[in-house]
Amino acid sequence: MIGWFGIGSLVFLVVCAIIVARTRDLLAATIVFAAYSLVMAMTWQQLRAPDVAITEAALGAGVTTLLFLLAIARTRRTEDESA
Amino acid sequence: MISVELFLRLNYLAGIMLFLIGLHTMLTHANLIKKVMGMNIMETGIFLFMVSIGYAHGTLSPIIRRGGPVQGLTYTNPLLAATVLTGIVIAVSTTAYALSLIVKLYEQCGTLDVDRLEKLRS
């Protein structure tokens, strides 16, 4: 697991989490969250947990992203409320 | 501190850092949807930590053909994968309910900012 792919995916995960935390645009945060979920699913597969990988790929990159998109469509898209 | 020992525990360190990033997001940002995103990052960080505990170098995933485990092959820990599987589904359930509450709150109060909601209540 600790090869260049493993280290690269862990760094990518932490960078994605920081981007999700710092972005003011909630739609951009949702898309980055979907990418984070995809790399997390690949990490599960590298750690020899295929059931968790399939479930995370379908739930994280699929259903959670859709839920956030629907919530953002029905409320407001940006975080600050000065508009 | 920055030594070979830290390099050997990179997965655990990544899980801890994801947990702390999610916790900080939940505590400081005022928008409710951003708080729910922080909760999700916390939960996936914990799942990364748990699955990393169950892994060992040179092991296979625990799908054992007929006849029992083959001699000389080691398997990863199936208990941790089962627990994380349950955890992922529970995380999605709580996220869905939290988002439906947020949508209803926006319809009733017109704002998603925690500070403004506090002023509305008082």
Place this chain on the structure above:
Amino acid sequence: MRQLPALLLVVAIAYLLALALTEAPAFGRLDVPARNEVMRFYVDEECEQSGIPNTVTAIIFDYRGYDTMGEATVLFTAVGAAAAVLAGHSGVLAARPMPASDDVILRMVSRMVIPFVQIFGIYVIVYGHLSPGGGFAGGTILGGSMALYLFVFGPKRTAEKLPLAWGEIADGAAAFWYVLVGLGGILLGANFLANAAAGVPLGVQGQLFSGGTIWLIGLGVGVKVAATIINLLVHLAGET
């Protein structure tokens, strides 16, 4: 404000976790305390006792089937609570309906892709005890295909093809099915949710119809998760 106490709290928890990290064994070693006799029991004895190759599915549906019943109840409760909260559009800012997509490429590709996704989802559910997957993963894939239809063709056409009443009935029926299978164990003379201890025929290992109650529970959980996902998304989309 909120920034300084939050930062102090995060730094304190980071310090405690870093202390714990120095005590943790190295990643990927074979002599860690996490690989104790419980794990060795599951790896050695699972094949004969439950009759299926996939150890994780056997743990979820057979050895710890009671916890999975609790998890199915949590899914059921989440959908019920979300539906109860989102009922009625009486707010100041009631939402506009969700629009259907009028992109030709999106519609054509979705029409071609959705049947394959559903076949794959049903495959992962039914072969959950022989290959990685199981009820939860396959049910999510099946629900994801219906979510794709909802997003491309809009809530009105989705309500024509898949009425909300079907989804709710499927959700409740699958939860009830789990309890029925468990009660079958009592009727056969053993504990609740007993599999081999109740004399349920385990079949030949590696065949499709093997594992006794594990296969039945897996089907029920797959239908339940798919119904949960499509119910949640339709309620959140706001056309009901």
